[in-house]
Amino acid sequence: MTRQMTGARMVVQALKDQGVDVVFGYPGGAVLPIYDEIFQQNEIQHILVRHEQGAVHAAEGYARATGKPGVVLVTSGPGATNAVTGLTDALMDSIPIIVLTGQVPTFMIGNDAFQEADTVGITRPCTKHNWLVKDTDKLSTVLHEAFHVAMTGRPGPVLVDIPKDVQFASGIYTAPQKGGSRRYQPQIKGDLDAITELVAALETAKRPIFYTGGGVINSGKAASQLLCELVEATGFPVTSTLMGLGAYPASGKSWLGMLGMHGLYEANMAMHGCDLMINIGARFDDRITGRVDAFSPHSTKAHIDIDPSSINKVIRVDIPIVGDVAHVLEDMLKIWKSRGRKTNKEALPKWWAQIEEWRKVDCLKFEQKGSIIKPQHALKRLEELTKGHDRYICTEVGQHQMWAAQYLNFEGPNRWMTSGGLGTMGYGFPASIGVQMAHPDALVINVAGEASWLMNMQEMGTAMQFNLPVKQFILNNERLGMVRQWQELLHGERYSQSWSESLPDFVKLAEAFGAKGILCSDPDDLDDAIMEMINYDGPVIFDCLVAKHENCFPMIPSGKAHNEMLLGDASTKNAIGAKGAVMV
Amino acid sequence: MSALQIKKGATSHSAYNLRSTFSDVEERHTLAVVVDNEAGVLARVIGLFSGRGYNIESLTVAEIDHTGHLSRITIVTTGTPQVIEQIKAQLGRIVPVHRVNDLTVEGPSVERELALFKVEGTGDKRVEALRLADIFRANVVDSTLTSFVFEITGAPEKIDAFAELMRPLGLLEVARTGVAALSRGGL
Numbered sequence: 001m002t003r004q005m006t007g008a009r010m011v012v013q014a015l016k017d018q019g020v021d022v023v024f025g026y027p028g029g030a031v032l033p034i035y036d037e038i039f040q041q042n043e044i045q046h047i048l049v050r051h052e053q054g055a056v057h058a059a060e061g062y063a064r065a066t067g068k069p070g071v072v073l074v075t076s077g078p079g080a081t082n083a084v085t086g087l088t089d090a091l092m093d094s095i096p097i098i099v100l101t102g103q104v105p106t107f108m109i110g111n112d113a114f115q116e117a118d119t120v121g122i123t124r125p126c127t128k129h130n131w132l133v134k135d136t137d138k139l140s141t142v143l144h145e146a147f148h149v150a151m152t153g154r155p156g157p158v159l160v161d162i163p164k165d166v167q168f169a170s171g172i173y174t175a176p177q178k179g180g181s182r183r184y185q186p187q188i189k190g191d192l193d194a195i196t197e198l199v200a201a202l203e204t205a206k207r208p209i210f211y212t213g214g215g216v217i218n219s220g221k222a223a224s225q226l227l228c229e230l231v232e233a234t235g236f237p238v239t240s241t242l243m244g245l246g247a248y249p250a251s252g253k254s255w256l257g258m259l260g261m262h263g264l265y266e267a268n269m270a271m272h273g274c275d276l277m278i279n280i281g282a283r284f285d286d287r288i289t290g291r292v293d294a295f296s297p298h299s300t301k302a303h304i305d306i307d308p309s310s311i312n313k314v315i316r317v318d319i320p321i322v323g324d325v326a327h328v329l330e331d332m333l334k335i336w337k338s339r340g341r342k343t344n345k346e347a348l349p350k351w352w353a354q355i356e357e358w359r360k361v362d363c364l365k366f367e368q369k370g371s372i373i374k375p376q377h378a379l380k381r382l383e384e385l386t387k388g389h390d391r392y393i394c395t396e397v398g399q400h401q402m403w404a405a406q407y408l409n410f411e412g413p414n415r416w417m418t419s420g421g422l423g424t425m426g427y428g429f430p431a432s433i434g435v436q437m438a439h440p441d442a443l444v445i446n447v448a449g450e451a452s453w454l455m456n457m458q459e460m461g462t463a464m465q466f467n468l469p470v471k472q473f474i475l476n477n478e479r480l481g482m483v484r485q486w487q488e489l490l491h492g493e494r495y496s497q498s499w500s501e502s503l504p505d506f507v508k509l510a511e512a513f514g515a516k517g518i519l520c521s522d523p524d525d526l527d528d529a530i531m532e533m534i535n536y537d538g539p540v541i542f543d544c545l546v547a548k549h550e551n552c553f554p555m556i557p558s559g560k561a562h563n564e565m566l567l568g569d570a571s572t573k574n575a576i577g578a579k580g581a582v583m584v
Numbered sequence: 585m586s587a588l589q590i591k592k593g594a595t596s597h598s599a600y601n602l603r604s605t606f607s608d609v610e611e612r613h614t615l616a617v618v619v620d621n622e623a624g625v626l627a628r629v630i631g632l633f634s635g636r637g638y639n640i641e642s643l644t645v646a647e648i649d650h651t652g653h654l655s656r657i658t659i660v661t662t663g664t665p666q667v668i669e670q671i672k673a674q675l676g677r678i679v680p681v682h683r684v685n686d687l688t689v690e691g692p693s694v695e696r697e698l699a700l701f702k703v704e705g706t707g708d709k710r711v712e713a714l715r716l717a718d719i720f721r722a723n724v725v726d727s728t729l730t731s732f733v734f735e736i737t738g739a740p741e742k743i744d745a746f747a748e749l750m751r752p753l754g755l756l757e758v759a760r761t762g763v764a765a766l767s768r769g770g771l
Contacts, residue, residue: 120624125635129679132623149679183620184679309673312666 002174007136008033008167014143020071024055028075030102033167050458052079054430056086059097061434064417069096069150076102077115087157088126092421096155098146105165106134119161128156136171148180154307190323198302198319199336205276206347208236214243215281217413219325224413226329239267241282243420246410260288261556262402265363272562279303281325284314294561304328363554373523375475375546379407385530389443392435396428396452399481399552404447426455436468450476451500460513463539471533472541477548485551506543521545558583612662613688614765620680621647621655628678644762660763692768698761699743701734705754713753720746
C-alpha cells in the first residue's frame with residue numbers, strides 16, 4: 001500500500017503500522033510538525049517526560065517489560081544530546097529502542113543553526129545503526145528498517161534523524177514489508193554440528209553449569225521456557241548474570257543465584273570448579289569473569305550467542321554456537337532427547353553435594369539487630385511483602401542494585417529492569433515509568449539509592465501527570481554507597497566526595513509533587529510502612545533510612561578470581577592488590 | 585594444514601577458522617569490506633577502529649558498483665589473531681556491511697598501491713633519480729627543469745624501497761593511495 005502524505009504524518013503512520021501504542025518524548029522546534037500529527041490522533045499515547053534522558057530510560061523500561069521496542073521522540077540539538085546516555089545504556093544492555101530526533105532543515109545543516117547538532121555523528125558509536133533522512137520519499141522505508149534493525153539479531157537502540165523540511169514535505173508512504181529489510185538478516189539458527197558437539201559434552205559432563213544472561217530474556221518468553229525445560233530435564237545447576245535474572249525462576253531447585261562480582265558464593269565457586277560451562281546469551285563481562293586468566297580454569301566452554309563478535313571476545317571458548325537462544329535451545333533439546341536423554345548419573349550427585357557444601361557458607365547472611373534498618377533487611381521484607389503481587393522491579397545503580405539482585409527473587413522473565421553494562425545512575429525511576437505504562441495494574445517498584453534517584457527526580461512530574469503509581473523505594477544511607485565501599489577497600493578510607501550532603505526531605509518532596517511520601521527509620525515500623533506504600537493508589541517516595549556504612553558482600557575484588565571472594569568485613573584487609581586497583 | 589587448528593563443529597565453515605587463534609604474535613592482515621555506499625558508512629568503519637583501539641595501517645575506499653551503490657573498503661591492519669577475529673566480527677555486524685573477506689588467510693591475493701613522488705634536484709642527482717625510476721618502472725607524470733613527479737605502482741614494500749632511494753636525491757613530497765587488493769584466481 002502506498003500513498004501520498006507529509007513526512008510528519010508518515011512518522012505517525014509508520015509507528016501505527018509497527019504496532020506502537022506509546023511514545024515517550026519531549027517537543028521542541030525541530031519536531032513540531034510530528035507533534036502536530038500526534039495531536040490529531042488518538043491511537044498512540046504520548047508520555048511527556050521532564051528530561052529527554054528520562055524518555056529513553058522509560059522506553060528501555062517499557063521494552064524490557066514487554067519484549068516490544070520502546071519509542072522515543074525528541075527534538076534536535078539538546079534534545080538529541082540528552083538522549084545519548086540512554087542510547088549508550090540500551091546499546092550495552094541490548095535493549096530495542098527507536099529514537100526519533102528532529103533536525104534543522106536540510107538546507108541549514110552544517111551552518112551551526114539554532115539547536116543544530118551532528119546527531120547521527122554523535123550517536124553513531126552509541127546506536128546499533130542510525131539514519132539521517134534527507135528525502136521524504138525514503139522516510140517510511142527507513143522507519144520500517146529502523147524497527148527491523150532494532151528488533152532483529154542482537155537487539156539494540158537505533159536513531160532516525162528527521163530534518164524539519166522533510167517532515168513538512170510530501171512523499172510516498174510505503175507500508176512495512178514482511179521479513180523486514182533484505183540487507184540485515186543475522187543468523188538465527190545455530191549450526192547443528194556444533195549443537196550436537198555440545199549435547200555430547202552434556203551427556204558426559206561431571207560438573208556442568210548453565211551460565212545464562214540477558215540474551216535468554218531478549219530471545220523471548222519461549223527461550224525462558226526452553227531453558228527451564230532443559231535445566232529440569234538435565235538436573236544441571238544454573239546461575240545467571242544480572243541481566244538474565246528471571247529467565248530461570250529463583251524458586252527452581254537448580255537455581256544457584258546470581259554470579260559475578262557481587263554474586264553468590266556457591267554460584268561463583270561452581271563457575272570456578274565446573275568441567276562444562278554452557279554460556280547461554282551472556283557475554284563474559286568483566287563483572288562476571290573477574291581475573292580472566294584464572295577464570296574457570298578446568299572447564300570446556302560452550303557459548304551460545306546471536307552476535308558473532310561476542311564469541312571469543314574475552315574468553316576463548318571450545319564450542320561456539322552463533323544463533324538465537326530459543327532456536328538453539330530447541331535444537332539442543334531435540335538432539336539430546338533423540339540421543340536418549342543421557343546425563344552423567346554417577347557424577348552429578350557428587351557435584352550437587354559439593355554445591356551444597358558451598359551453600360552452607362550462607363554468603364548472604366546478615367544480622368538485623370538494634371534500631372537501625374539494614375539495607376539487606378529492608379529488601380528481605382520488601383521481597384516477603386510483595387512476592388505475591390504482579391510485581392516489576394527496577395533499580396538505580398550501586399549497592400542497592402546489588403542487594404536487590406541478591407535478596408529479591410524473580411520467577412519469570414521481563415520483570416527485572418536494571419542498568420547492567422553501562423551502570424547508569426538515574427536509570428531506574430524513568431524506567432519504572434515505562435514499565436508502569438506497559439503494565440498499568442502491576443506493582444512497579446524502583447529500588448533506589450538516594451544519590452542515583454536524585455539524578456532523574458524531575459520525572460515525578462511525569463508520574464503524577466499520567467497517574468502512574470510507581471513506588472520509589474529509596475535505601476537512603478546518605479552516601480554514594482558503592483563509591484564509599486571502594487574508597488574503604490582501596491583508598492585508605494578517605495571518603496572523597498562520597499557523602500550526599502543537603503539531601504532533600506523526601507516526604508516533603510513527594511508532597512510538593514502531589515505524591516505520597518513515607519519515611520521509615522525504625523525496623524519495627526518497616527512492614528507497616530511497606531504495606532502502606534503497596535496499598536497507596538499513586539506514586540510513593542519511600543525514604544528508608546538505612547545503616548550508613550554497610551558494605552555489599554560477597555565481593556570478588558577487581559583483579560581476583562572467582563575463588564578469591566570476600567565474604568564479609570573481616571576478610572577485607574589488603575583485599576585489592578595494586579594490579580586490581582587500576583581496574584574499575 | 586595439519587599445523588592449523590581446525591575447530592570441529594565450529595559454526596562458521598569459512599577459512600576464518602583455519603588458523604591457530606591462541607598466538608600472541610601480531611599479524612598484518614588485509615581485509616576487503618564491501619559496503620552500501622551510503623552517508624556515514626566510512627565513519628562507521630573508522631569509528632569502529634578508533635573506538636575499540638584497533639590499528640589501521642592503510643585504508644582505501646571507492647565505489648565499485650555505481651548501479652548497486654556498493655563500495656569496497658580495503659583495510660590493512662595489525663593485531664593478534666584474537667584481535668583480527670574481533671575486527672572481522674565487529675565489521676560484520678555493521679548494518680551496511682555486506683561481506684568481510686580476510687585476503688591474508690583466505691588464499692593467495694595480490695596487493696597494489698599507487699604513489700606519486702615529487703623529487704627536486706639538478707645535475708647528477710636528477711639523472712640518478714630518473715635512472716632509478718626507470719628501474720622501478722615508475723612513470724614521469726610531471727617535469728620541470730629542476731623537478732620530477734614520478735608515478736609508481738606496486739606492493740607497499742616496493743614503494744617503501746623507492747621512497748628510501750629517492751630521499752637522498754631530493755624527495756620533496758609523497759602521496760600514497762593505500763592498498764587495493766584482490767584474491768588470486770577465479771571465484
